[in-house]
Amino acid sequence: MAKPPRSPTFPAQSSDHSQALLQSLGAGVFGVDRQGNFTFLNPAAVALFGFDSQHSVIGSNSHRLTHHTDGNGNELPLPDCRIYQVMANGEPLAGWRDLFWRADGSSFPVEVYANPIKDEHGRTVGAVVGFHSTVPDATRSSSGRSGPQVPARWSAYR
Numbered sequence: 001m002a003k004p005p006r007s008p009t010f011p012a013q014s015s016d017h018s019q020a021l022l023q024s025l026g027a028g029v030f031g032v033d034r035q036g037n038f039t040f041l042n043p044a045a046v047a048l049f050g051f052d053s054q055h056s057v058i059g060s061n062s063h064r065l066t067h068h069t070d071g072n073g074n075e076l077p078l079p080d081c082r083i084y085q086v087m088a089n090g091e092p093l094a095g096w097r098d099l100f101w102r103a104d105g106s107s108f109p110v111e112v113y114a115n116p117i118k119d120e121h122g123r124t125v126g127a128v129v130g131f132h133s134t135v136p137d138a139t140r141s142s143s144g145r146s147g148p149q150v151p152a153r154w155s156a157y158r
Contacts, residue, residue: 027044027130027131027132028041028042028044028045028048028049028130028131028132029041029042029044029045029128029129029130029131030042030045030062030128030129031117031126031127031128031129032062032083032087032126032127032129033125033126034087034124034125034126035061036061036062036063036078036083036084036087037058037059037060037061037062038057038058038059038060038061038062038065039058039126040054040058041054041057041058042054045131048100048102048108048131048133049065049066049100049101049102049103050102050103050104050106051103052103062083063076063078063081063083063084065101065103066100066101066102067081067083067098067099067100067101068101069099069101069107070099071099071107082096082098082112082114083112083114083127083129086114086115086116086127087116087124087126087127088124090116090118090124091116092113092114092115092116093112093113093114094113095111095112095113096111096112097109097110097111097112097134098110098111098112098131100131108133108135109133109134109135110131110132110133110134111131111132111134112129112130112131113129113130113131114127114128114129114130115127115128
C-alpha cells in the first residue's frame with residue numbers, strides 16, 4: 001500500500017506544523033509540568049479561561065487558577081483532581097465531565113481529556129489536557145469577551 005503524499009507546506013514531523021495545529025484547534029488545549037504549572041495554552045484555552053494572553057499565566061498553577069472548586073462551591077483538593085491523578089498514576093483519562101473556572105470568577109462545564117507526558121525514561125513529567133465547553137457559545141465569558149474567531153477565509157465553511 002502506497003504512503004499518502006506529504007504536505008509540501010508542513011513536513012510530517014515539523015514542530016511548526018504541530019504549533020499550527022494547536023493554534024488552529026477550536027478546543028482548548030494546555031500543558032502542565034509535574035507541579036501543575038501551565039507550560040502552554042492554545043488560543044482556544046486562553047479564550048475559554050478568559051486570560052489576557054498565554055504569557056500572562058505560563059508558570060502559574062493551573063489547578064489554583066482554573067480547577068480549584070467543584071460544582072457545589074467546595075474546594076477541590078489536589079488529590080481529588082483528575083488531572084493531578086493522571087500525573088500521579090501516569091495513565092490517561094478520557095471524556096469526563098467537570099467544571100473549569102474563568103479569570104473573571106465564572107465557571108463553565110467541560111468535557112476533559114488528559115494524557116501524561118513522559119520523558120525518555122518513561123517517567124511522567126507533566127500532562128496535556130484537552131477540553132471543550134458543554135454549553136453553547138462557550139467561548140464567551142460573563143464579561144462578554146468573545147473567544148476564538150473563524151478566520152474570514154473560512155467563512156464559506158460556516
